[in-house]
Amino acid sequence: MDSREQLLKRSVEAKEIYLPHISADPVVFGFDNNELRILLTKMHYRKQWLLPGGYVMKDEDLDDAVVRILKSRAGVSDVFLEEFGIFGKKNRSQLYFEDFDDTLFQKQRFISVGYYALYNSSEINPIADEISETCEWIYLRELPDIDLAMDHKEIIEKALLTLREKISYKPIGYNLLPEKFTFPELQKLYEAILGRKLNRGNFYRKIKTLGILKKLEEQRRGGAHKSPDLYSFDQENYTKALEDGLNSW
Amino acid sequence: MDSREQLLKRSVEAKEIYLPHISADPVVFGFDNNELRILLTKMHYRKQWLLPGGYVMKDEDLDDAVVRILKSRAGVSDVFLEEFGIFGKKNRSQLYFEDFDDTLFQKQRFISVGYYALYNSSEINPIADEISETCEWIYLRELPDIDLAMDHKEIIEKALLTLREKISYKPIGYNLLPEKFTFPELQKLYEAILGRKLNRGNFYRKIKTLGILKKLEEQRRGGAHKSPDLYSFDQENYTKALEDGLNSW
Numbered sequence: 001m002d003s004r005e006q007l008l009k010r011s012v013e014a015k016e017i018y019l020p021h022i023s024a025d026p027v028v029f030g031f032d033n034n035e036l037r038i039l040l041t042k043m044h045y046r047k048q049w050l051l052p053g054g055y056v057m058k059d060e061d062l063d064d065a066v067v068r069i070l071k072s073r074a075g076v077s078d079v080f081l082e083e084f085g086i087f088g089k090k091n092r093s094q095l096y097f098e099d100f101d102d103t104l105f106q107k108q109r110f111i112s113v114g115y116y117a118l119y120n121s122s123e124i125n126p127i128a129d130e131i132s133e134t135c136e137w138i139y140l141r142e143l144p145d146i147d148l149a150m151d152h153k154e155i156i157e158k159a160l161l162t163l164r165e166k167i168s169y170k171p172i173g174y175n176l177l178p179e180k181f182t183f184p185e186l187q188k189l190y191e192a193i194l195g196r197k198l199n200r201g202n203f204y205r206k207i208k209t210l211g212i213l214k215k216l217e218e219q220r221r222g223g224a225h226k227s228p229d230l231y232s233f234d235q236e237n238y239t240k241a242l243e244d245g246l247n248s249w
Numbered sequence: 250m251d252s253r254e255q256l257l258k259r260s261v262e263a264k265e266i267y268l269p270h271i272s273a274d275p276v277v278f279g280f281d282n283n284e285l286r287i288l289l290t291k292m293h294y295r296k297q298w299l300l301p302g303g304y305v306m307k308d309e310d311l312d313d314a315v316v317r318i319l320k321s322r323a324g325v326s327d328v329f330l331e332e333f334g335i336f337g338k339k340n341r342s343q344l345y346f347e348d349f350d351d352t353l354f355q356k357q358r359f360i361s362v363g364y365y366a367l368y369n370s371s372e373i374n375p376i377a378d379e380i381s382e383t384c385e386w387i388y389l390r391e392l393p394d395i396d397l398a399m400d401h402k403e404i405i406e407k408a409l410l411t412l413r414e415k416i417s418y419k420p421i422g423y424n425l426l427p428e429k430f431t432f433p434e435l436q437k438l439y440e441a442i443l444g445r446k447l448n449r450g451n452f453y454r455k456i457k458t459l460g461i462l463k464k465l466e467e468q469r470r471g472g473a474h475k476s477p478d479l480y481s482f483d484q485e486n487y488t489k490a491l492e493d494g495l496n497s498w
Binding site for chain 1 (some may be wrong): 269309314335358416452
């Protein structure tokens with residue numbers, strides 16, 4: 001079955017199973033080598049990168065749909081996804097399937113709900129589904145040079161913006177860093193999200209004030225330099241900071 | 250035409266004009282007498298309060314739809330609305346129209362997009378549309394005692410939660426307070442949004458630090474006590490604080 005036949009077959013099934021006009025797009029951020037990356041997929045049908053999105057079953061809660069979609073399209077499970085925006089421009093999705101006729105389920109107008117998640121990407125090994133040739137981690141810095149379908153660039157930018165806002169009032173890092181990390185690694189994470197360098201001293205003082213870190217007894221071994229101190233998040237204070245926010249009035 | 254006939258007639262038109270399965274619900278917050286209130290409507294058909302929501306035209310951007318909906322259902326225009334959440338549980342909307350058969354457009358499953366806005370409610374005089382018997386401002390404190398349809402209580406709570414998070418990293422007040430206001434009035438606004446009392450001294454210091462207020466030369470006249478100082482927002486600093494957020498890393 002070639003990629004066209006595959007999509008036509010899916011269209012017939014989709015009309016039975018899914019609601020028309022509504023889709024969900026997960027933006028999964030990972031952090032590795034001091035850089036952010038996201039999960040993207042590429043279908044056999046077109047050589048364009050896409051978020052691993054999909055449709056909502058007629059009898060399925062929207063929040064359940066996005067979890068199922070991510071599992072089926074990228075092989076990724078146990079990810080906590082949070083809604084961050086809705087993409088509802090009238091012509092956002094139809095062009096992608098322009099060489100099909102208008103009866104194709106996938107070609108109709110879709111309003112898409114964006115969900116994001118933050119993960120330590122070394123723990124997630126994406127697996128492409130049968131309509132895709134690959135599903136993989138792509139560094140944010142590579143995005144300007146790749147061909148992203150539809151408005152998926154805009155969706156990713158909004159997700160990143162949401163993340164930037166979020167770290168001004170919530171702690172971040174729990175799912176993105178390994179259990180034990182160094183202070184410079186935490187700073188690199190914040191810098192990657194904010195897209196700019198931070199002053200080391202200021203950052204150190206601010207983080208200390210929040211009380212969300214625990215300094216461990218051990219140091220990281222190996223390397224020519226002085227062994228750096230290791231930290232982990234203080235579970236209790238981190239959770240409290242998540243609930244209360246970082247800046248109370 | 251009774252309320253049932255009205256809804257049946259609307260259903261026929263709606264199938265022509267609107268996308269199925271997607272609706273938008275505006276939560277418009279106003280501030281008056283030191284209290285928050287929201288715009289609610291009540292249809293002839295059922296004696297239950299509702300957000301003044303509606304449907305999305307087949308050839309209309311979602312963001313335009315919610316503006317049109319608010320105008321047509323509540324007579325309110327020139328309101329800046331921001332998306333804050335999506336409500337997609339599978340059985341959220343069908344029960345409301347339970348005494349119609351399933352061919353009614355309004356009775357299908359709807360995934361609804363919540364938008365919120367903040368306004369000085371004395372400047373907005375809501376007008377009910379023809380399917381509604383009233384559209385009016387209801388104080389938040391009255392909500393526990395009124396009968397709200399579907400999951401509209403949950404939508405309002407999520408909007409309020411969003412507002413609470415927002416004031417931890419963005420200035421708020423520009424659309425909610427009159428152009429000239431006293432410091433206690435600003436504090437009352439923050440207290441109304443947060444749902445708790447604030448320490449006057451701490452609040453004063455925090456707000457001063459942000460630099461978003463301009464002290465005016467004039468005082469408010471009238472009243473037996475000392476005339477209170479009047480303030481307005483410093484347009485430039487307020488805009489900058491909106492863009493940068495209140496807490497930079």
